[in-house]
Amino acid sequence: MPRLIDLIRAGHRIERHHPWPRAVVDGDTWRTTAHAFADGGLSLLGLWGEPSRVHMAVLDERTSDIGVISLDCPDRQFPSVAAHHPPALRLERTLHDLFGLQAMGIPDSRPWLDHGRWQTRFPLGERLDASVDAAPYQFLSAEGDSLHQIAVGPVHAGIIEPGHFRFTASGETVVRLEQRLGYTHKGVEGLMAGSTIEQAARLAGRVSGDSTVAYGLAFAQAVEAAQRIAVPPRALLLRALMAELERLANHLGDIGAICNDASFALMQAHCAVLRESVLRAADAAFGHRLMRDLVVPGGVARDIAGDGADAIRAALDQIRRHFPALVELYDNTASLQDRTVSTGIVAPTLARQFAAGGYVGRASGRDHDARRKPGYLPYDGLRFEVPVLSDGDVNARVWIRIREVEQSLALAYQILIGLEAGPVQVPLHNAAEPCEGMALVEGFRGDILAWLRLNGDRIERCHLRDPSWFQWPLLEAAIEGNIVADFPLCNKSFNCSYSGQDL
Amino acid sequence: MRKLLFQSLFRQPLTEQAPRPDDAALAELAAMVGRTARRRLGRSLSIREVDAGSCNGCELEIHALSNPYYDVERFGIRFVASPRHADVLLVTGPVTKNMREALERTYRATPDPKWVVAAGDCARDGGCFAGSYAVVGGVSAVIPVDLHIPGCPPSPIAILRGLVSLLEAVDSGVAAR
Numbered sequence: 001m002p003r004l005i006d007l008i009r010a011g012h013r014i015e016r017h018h019p020w021p022r023a024v025v026d027g028d029t030w031r032t033t034a035h036a037f038a039d040g041g042l043s044l045l046g047l048w049g050e051p052s053r054v055h056m057a058v059l060d061e062r063t064s065d066i067g068v069i070s071l072d073c074p075d076r077q078f079p080s081v082a083a084h085h086p087p088a089l090r091l092e093r094t095l096h097d098l099f100g101l102q103a104m105g106i107p108d109s110r111p112w113l114d115h116g117r118w119q120t121r122f123p124l125g126e127r128l129d130a131s132v133d134a135a136p137y138q139f140l141s142a143e144g145d146s147l148h149q150i151a152v153g154p155v156h157a158g159i160i161e162p163g164h165f166r167f168t169a170s171g172e173t174v175v176r177l178e179q180r181l182g183y184t185h186k187g188v189e190g191l192m193a194g195s196t197i198e199q200a201a202r203l204a205g206r207v208s209g210d211s212t213v214a215y216g217l218a219f220a221q222a223v224e225a226a227q228r229i230a231v232p233p234r235a236l237l238l239r240a241l242m243a244e245l246e247r248l249a250n251h252l253g254d255i256g257a258i259c260n261d262a263s264f265a266l267m268q269a270h271c272a273v274l275r276e277s278v279l280r281a282a283d284a285a286f287g288h289r290l291m292r293d294l295v296v297p298g299g300v301a302r303d304i305a306g307d308g309a310d311a312i313r314a315a316l317d318q319i320r321r322h323f324p325a326l327v328e329l330y331d332n333t334a335s336l337q338d339r340t341v342s343t344g345i346v347a348p349t350l351a352r353q354f355a356a357g358g359y360v361g362r363a364s365g366r367d368h369d370a371r372r373k374p375g376y377l378p379y380d381g382l383r384f385e386v387p388v389l390s391d392g393d394v395n396a397r398v399w400i401r402i403r404e405v406e407q408s409l410a411l412a413y414q415i416l417i418g419l420e421a422g423p424v425q426v427p428l429h430n431a432a433e434p435c436e437g438m439a440l441v442e443g444f445r446g447d448i449l450a451w452l453r454l455n456g457d458r459i460e461r462c463h464l465r466d467p468s469w470f471q472w473p474l475l476e477a478a479i480e481g482n483i484v485a486d487f488p489l490c491n492k493s494f495n496c497s498y499s500g501q502d503l
Numbered sequence: 504m505r506k507l508l509f510q511s512l513f514r515q516p517l518t519e520q521a522p523r524p525d526d527a528a529l530a531e532l533a534a535m536v537g538r539t540a541r542r543r544l545g546r547s548l549s550i551r552e553v554d555a556g557s558c559n560g561c562e563l564e565i566h567a568l569s570n571p572y573y574d575v576e577r578f579g580i581r582f583v584a585s586p587r588h589a590d591v592l593l594v595t596g597p598v599t600k601n602m603r604e605a606l607e608r609t610y611r612a613t614p615d616p617k618w619v620v621a622a623g624d625c626a627r628d629g630g631c632f633a634g635s636y637a638v639v640g641g642v643s644a645v646i647p648v649d650l651h652i653p654g655c656p657p658s659p660i661a662i663l664r665g666l667v668s669l670l671e672a673v674d675s676g677v678a679a680r
Contacts (some may be wrong), residue, residue: 117600123636154605157584159552159566161559162602183601184556185637202631209560209656253566267505271572289658290560329504350648499558 001041004060004358008067011409017436018225020374022068028304030071030079033058037085043355044470045440046449046462047081047091049099051125056077056088057438057449057465059355064072064373066440068451073101076125080105099125110138113182113502124190142168142176150484154183158488161498163330165487172483177476184502185287192462197223197297197428200459204450207464208500213239213246214443215464216295218450221376222462223297226454227429228439234422235299236378241415242282242300243292243442244408245312248319248442249278251401251408254495258398259330261488262339270326274319281315284308299425309416316412319405327402336450340395344478344490348390357446359404359495362388363396382414392478394493430457433473443467445497466500529631547579547668551589551613555606555642556632560656561623565593567659568635577656578667591669592619594646595656596640597629598639610646618669622662627651 011023025033033056036042045057045066055070071078077149080103082089092103093112100122114121118132154162164180192200204219205212217239224231231239233483241308246282256271285308286294294301305311330336344355351364361368369386371379387403389396431454438451446467453460479487552565567574569582583589586609598606610619620640624630628641642648652665 113601115601117603118636119600120636154602155553155586155609158561159554159582161557161562162605183605184554184596184599184636185601186597186599186632187637188555188632189636190637191632199631206558206560206631209558210563212558212560253563258607266504267570270507273572276567276570276572290563290656292560292655325507329507333504419579497559499556 001039002032002036003063004042004058004064004065004067004175007036007058007069011069014070014436016226016433017068017438018228020066020068020438022070022436024070024072027079028069030069030081033069034079034081034084037081037088040352043352044081044085044087045355045447046451046463046465046469047088047095048451048465049095049101049124050461051099052076052101054095054101055451055463056242057191058082059392061118066374068438076100077102077104078109079103082106082108085353087473090469090473097282098123100128100432101125102128113185115182121342123187124193124469139166139180140176140178144175146170147175148204163498164405167484169484172485174479174482174484174487177479177487179472179476181498183500184499186499186503188503189461189463192459195459196457197454197459200452200462203291203329204462204464205295208466208468208497209290209292210250211246211443211445211448211466211500212290212292213242214296214448215443215450216293217243218443218448218464220295220297220440221441221464222437222450222452223428224437225439226452227431229298229426229428231299231377232423232426233378234303234420235424237306237415237419238300238424239295240378240382241304241312241412241419242286242294244412244415245278245282246291247444248408248412249275249282251405252278254321254396254417254492255326255330255401255405257495258340258489258492259336260334260392261355261492264336266335267326267329267336270322274322274326277318278317280282281308281311281497284311294423298428299423301425304419309419312412313416316409318408318464323405323409330398330402337395339486340398340493341393342391343394343486344475344482346392346474346478348392350474350477351392354474356470356474357396357442357467358471359400359443360471360474362386365390365394368447370440370447374440376439376441378415378418381418382411384411394489397493411435428457432456434460445495445500446471464503466497466503468496468498468501471496472501491501498500505549513587544636547581548666549583549589549590550591550593551583551586551609552593552595553586553606553609553647555596555602555626555640556599557625559586559667561626562593564656564659564679565595565622565662568662573659573663586610587614589613591666592615592617592646594619594642595622595626597625597632597635598642598645600637600639601640603645605678606642606645620650620652620665620669621648622652622654622657622665624653624655627653630655 011025097114189397259267348365452462
């Protein structure tokens with residue numbers, strides 16, 4: 001089985017790509033890599049394109065190495081990875097929609113983000129004008145006696161993002177779920193190309209609003225890697241503080257919302273109070289409830305307010321006082337457990353195959369956390385544990401969140417103690433030569449990949465891969481054999497980002 | 504669970520604690536929404552939220568309106584599951600081309616009289632997504648808008664304040680569509 005380092009050595013190594021290597025390889029090495037994904041030695045972290053080039057980010061599961069394999073495809077064709085490794089499928093369909101790059105041998109060539117409404121085809125490649133053609137999308141079929149279809153969305157019943165779910169059910173039991181996403185596609189990568197670093201940072205913070213800190217951090221780290229800039233220690237700690245507050249707020253919101261989808265509103269009310277206390281503390285400390293536009297390349301945009309640390313400590317204390325009773329409530333309410341235990345199971349093999357990050361992966365035995373592997377500052381100096389379970393059901397995804405709330409609390413306290421005076425931002429260089437950088441950052445939902453090429457103070461190309469890309473398909477698998485009425489519960493336990501995957 | 508419920512019976516409601524000026528403003532605002540909504544629409548105002556392409560930041564803050572601090576339901580303002588039950592469409596996001604038809608159809612499915620509130624900077628003019636091949640622009644490029652609530656995202660207080668302005672405008676005779 002090939003190691004990543006061998007695959008990189010087999011290609012032409014690109015200078016000025018940091019912190020991990022990138023190599024341009026030939027078609028054979030590309031195919032070898034695709035087979036290695038299927039064997040399980042390597043994991044796919046991302047697959048993205050340029051007008052006549054494809055890249056994939058690879059994680060070597062044995063050595064924890066990360067690298068990028070690139071293939072030039074002047075004829076706009078490349079060997080399909082999805083033919084051997086299904087997690088690449090939606091990414092390859094997207095490559096065709098955005099760039100016109102054709103994956104040869106792809107098992108499903110339907111469009112993904114392109115709904116036929118852009119008046120243009122291949123918007124990031126060689127553009128073609130197109131008339132608006134909203135031809136009906138061909139959903140996959142399921143055949144058998146007394147099957148019926150239920151179409152849901154894109155406008156849903158709750159206050160959530162738009163997407164379409166097509167269920168095929170036999171009575172109450174779901175036989176097949178097929179997702180159709182792309183409704184919130186805003187063309188972020190198109191807007192970023194040619195923009196200034198500052199404009200692109202704002203866009204990165206708006207890829208998925210609930211992860212605005214994590215996206216800001218991923219983008220900033222990629223810029224800093226490309227320009228080889230070291231961020232001051234205080235800025236690193238403030239960034240981690242914001243990231244942990246964001247994780248706390250989202251996990252608290254999710255725990256409540258999952259229970260609410262099992263009609264247990266009491267938990268929702270209590271968790272919402274704790275979530276609100278985090279947001280108010282963030283507002284007091286950093287001037288924005290979601291801490292948007294605060295992590296910027298070079299550091300943080302503003303220092304914590306004078307009484308900010310006290311406000312945050314008060315919120316943390318409140319959670320530490322009240323959360324254990326809520327955990328006990330969750331654990332001891334049989335009617336609630338009846339809904340969450342053994343519902344929506346993701347098999348550990350699937351989580352591994354899709355390299356699913358966050359609570360989806362960790363509830364199904366995949367022990368991966370970008371704060372640990374590859375790891376980034378300041379987490380090497382902080383104590384925390386990465387909880388892992390293997391049941392893979394809704395209950396396990398709730399428990400992972402509960403444990404992570406406890407870990408984030410502990411981390412936030414440590415950071416507040418370790419906060420020392422100092423600068424919070426350093427200026428960026430204005431590099432003469434193009435340079436490339438990438439980053440892998442742990443958002444509340446999982447690992448966010450950022451890759452970019454800078455040319456002076458401009459972004460030449462930037463790709464941001466949301467963790468949801470490798471989680472959405474697992475939801476299709478998780479719901480199979482469950483009843484339709486449990487779908488909201490399963491969906492909330494995943495809480496994938498629509499906007500993050502639609503980009 | 505009994506202990507938690509028991510405590511809730513005796514604890515002061517979170518909504519009525521007023522330790523900071525923010526909370527005082529909220530209480531004042533809250534009373535105003537209550538009076539005006541009742542005068543104009545009986546006891547209720549039903550809102551259907553439509554994400555027309557947002558980053559989901561606005562959705563987070565709209566969700567917060569239902570938490571015990573803001574608790575909009577106490578004024579009869581409810582979020583409903585279908586546009587057919589709604590008085591107000593609360594639309595977020597730059598309208599993406601892929602969502603345009605869904606938004607138009609949701610608008611048509613909403614019975615008259617109806618109002619449209621566009622929440623967030625993107626919903627005004629597309630925000631930082633304006634000019635993209637995949638974006639139509641603000642909400643008013645697709646359906647008529649009665650009120651814009653600025654912010655990225657607007658805070659729950661700002662959204663409440665926006666709903667008050669709408670109710671006052673409605674009260675002073677601005678015709679619904």
